Amino acid sequence: MxxxxQDFLxxxxxxLLLFNxxxxxxxxxxxRRAGLDPRWALLVLIPFGMVPVIGVLAHSRWPALPEREKPxxxxxxxxR
Incomplete structure (x- = not known):
């Protein structure tokens, strides 16, 4: 045992575990601060899992932010 x-250390x-x-x-x-479901962060644990997380952050409305006024x-x- x-x-x-010893081999694991x-x-x-x-x-890799500590980095993840x-x-x-x-x-x-x-x-969580953006007002989105924080369970998306668990996708970071799989390879290339950060790609959909960045997509969700970039393309969704953030409920925690106030609405912008339309110009x-x-x-x-x-x-003449």
Whole structure:
């Protein structure tokens, strides 16, 4: 059992696990603050899983932000 733990500590899997956990936590917080479902952050744990997370953040409305006012279009003046 001790050899298994020793092998895990010396393998690159520990670093990969720590990196994934260090990536999930801030992504979870960003999604929660944006007013979106924070469970999207778990997709970071799979390869290329950050791509749909970025897509969701970029293309969805953020409920936590206030609505923008629509710009008022001014009438054009014609030059005579």
């Amino acid at each position: 001790q050899d298994l733990a 010396q393998s690159p899997y520990l670093g 956990l260090a990536t999930v936590w801030p992504t979870w917080r960003i999604l 008022v279009r001014k009438a054009r003046r014609s030059v």
